Amino acid sequence: MVTSQALFERANAHIPGGVNSPVRAFKAVGGTPVFIDRADGAYLFDTDGNRYIDYVLSWGPMIMGHNHPEVREAVVRQAEKGLSFGAPTELETQLADRICDIMPNMDMVRMVNSGTEATMSAIRLARGYTNRDKIVKFEGCYHGHSDSLLIKAGSGALTLGVPSSPGVPACLAEHTITLTYNDTEGLRQCFAEHGDKIACLIVEPVTGNMNCVLPKPEFLTAMREVCNESGAVFILDEVMTGFRFGPHGAQGHYGIEADITTLGKILGGGMPVGAFGGKRRIMEHIAPLGPVYQAGTLSGNPIAMAAGLATMDIITRPGFYQPIFDRTARLCHGLEAAADSAGVPFTTNHAGTMFGGFFTDAPKVENYADVMACDTKTFGRFFHRMLEHGVYLAPASYEAGFMSAAHTDEDIDKTIEAANIVFHMIAAG
Numbered sequence: 001m002v003t004s005q006a007l008f009e010r011a012n013a014h015i016p017g018g019v020n021s022p023v024r025a026f027k028a029v030g031g032t033p034v035f036i037d038r039a040d041g042a043y044l045f046d047t048d049g050n051r052y053i054d055y056v057l058s059w060g061p062m063i064m065g066h067n068h069p070e071v072r073e074a075v076v077r078q079a080e081k082g083l084s085f086g087a088p089t090e091l092e093t094q095l096a097d098r099i100c101d102i103m104p105n106m107d108m109v110r111m112v113n114s115g116t117e118a119t120m121s122a123i124r125l126a127r128g129y130t131n132r133d134k135i136v137k138f139e140g141c142y143h144g145h146s147d148s149l150l151i152k153a154g155s156g157a158l159t160l161g162v163p164s165s166p167g168v169p170a171c172l173a174e175h176t177i178t179l180t181y182n183d184t185e186g187l188r189q190c191f192a193e194h195g196d197k198i199a200c201l202i203v204e205p206v207t208g209n210m211n212c213v214l215p216k217p218e219f220l221t222a223m224r225e226v227c228n229e230s231g232a233v234f235i236l237d238e239v240m241t242g243f244r245f246g247p248h249g250a251q252g253h254y255g256i257e258a259d260i261t262t263l264g265k266i267l268g269g270g271m272p273v274g275a276f277g278g279k280r281r282i283m284e285h286i287a288p289l290g291p292v293y294q295a296g297t298l299s300g301n302p303i304a305m306a307a308g309l310a311t312m313d314i315i316t317r318p319g320f321y322q323p324i325f326d327r328t329a330r331l332c333h334g335l336e337a338a339a340d341s342a343g344v345p346f347t348t349n350h351a352g353t354m355f356g357g358f359f360t361d362a363p364k365v366e367n368y369a370d371v372m373a374c375d376t377k378t379f380g381r382f383f384h385r386m387l388e389h390g391v392y393l394a395p396a397s398y399e400a401g402f403m404s405a406a407h408t409d410e411d412i413d414k415t416i417e418a419a420n421i422v423f424h425m426i427a428a429g
């Protein structure tokens with residue numbers, strides 16, 4: 001057995017911070033990250049011999065549970081035929097057809113290798129299509145780490161307290177306008193002032209990168225309206241929400257019409273996949289059909305496509321989502337009741353298969369400022385004690401939690417039982 005502690009010390013020698021993505025380093029909560037040996041269903045197994053009920057799910061992708069046999073077999077079958085060709089395969093067409101069939105508002109789609117690439121390409125396309133430079137995003141929304149989007153971003157960027165990272169040129173950052181999530185008035189004012197210069201508006205339809213924050217219905221409607229009035233492209237970043245609210249994305253769930261949609265995470269079933277797509281008249285501006293350049297050596301990788309196709313098969317089966325929705329709601333109600341019984345100020349947000357818990361006595365958490373007002377120190381204690389009880393939560397209070405089809409009622413009960421003990425411990429000081 002090699003301990004996580006020993007592996008982390010070794011990792012730090014040649015990997016900055018010992019990790020290949022910052023939030024994995026437990027910087028926000030302190031301590032040593034858990035090193036994973038394997039995962040199965042709802043569980044992670046670390047190298048120290050512990051088993052955890054996993055509510056991170058590789059930061060979202062594993063909605064069908066870890067190591068699903070159908071996805072694994074599809075990957076193995078495809079691997080036997082070769083790993084990458086750099087030439088077209090039928091698998092790419094099959095997955096594109098599948099996406100355009102099940103996702104609303106997508107006539108054409110281009111595959112990439114990550115969510116970052118998807119959103120970066122989508123805003124380039126929007127800028128090329130409109131011949132405008134400015135983009136609008138919301139504080140606390142994270143859309144990957146491309147320069148234009150790493151301004152007041154969420155997720156790991158919040159953890160480090162660098163809302164805009166050094167290395168992002170000021171001359172680029174000045175084209176990014178950042179507004180307050182759920183502030184319909186501020187949105188309308190911005191478009192009244194700058195509308196004719198705005199290439200696109202990009203948003204997480206449900207935010208999962210400043211913990212889980214839900215959209216007000218009038219905010220969703222207003223975003224579509226201001227884009228219609230100004231000619232800006234409306235980009236729904238569904239990298240996280242895509243296939244988490246049912247097969248039709250958050251836009252199917254809320255009835256929103258996007259011009260471009262970005263996807264990732266679940267789409268690849270655990271393999272590195274992203275995609276952006278949307279209305280034909282816009283997508284036809286992408287090379288080689290049009291002048292907006294975008295490319296990728298490994299884009300449409302056959303193994304990743306095979307994993308994506310198997311995943312799409314699983315999630316489109318009738319009845320796939322309802323038990324996951326029900327368990328998400330049950331977990332949140334159980335956590336709130338446990339906190340109440342201990343007298344710990346705590347509330348939750350949840351939608352579809354996403355959820356978030358907040359250490360606050362505020363009745364609602366609706367935007368970045370509300371999230372920042374929560375007690376992160378208490379979250380850190382909660383996180384570590386839950387880990388000791390075999391529950392793996394995201395190691396920062398700015399991240400949403402995720403439920404999978406593999407979580408059982410027993411897993412939820414065990415999680416609530418553990419939380420009950422931990423809340424009472426927190427109340428005792």
Ligand code: PMP
Nearest residue numbers: 114115116142143144237239240
């Ligand atoms: N957009 C959203 C909404 C995301 O949640 C993320 C990642 N958490 C990204 C984009 C970036 O995706 P990736 O990490 O695959 O580059």
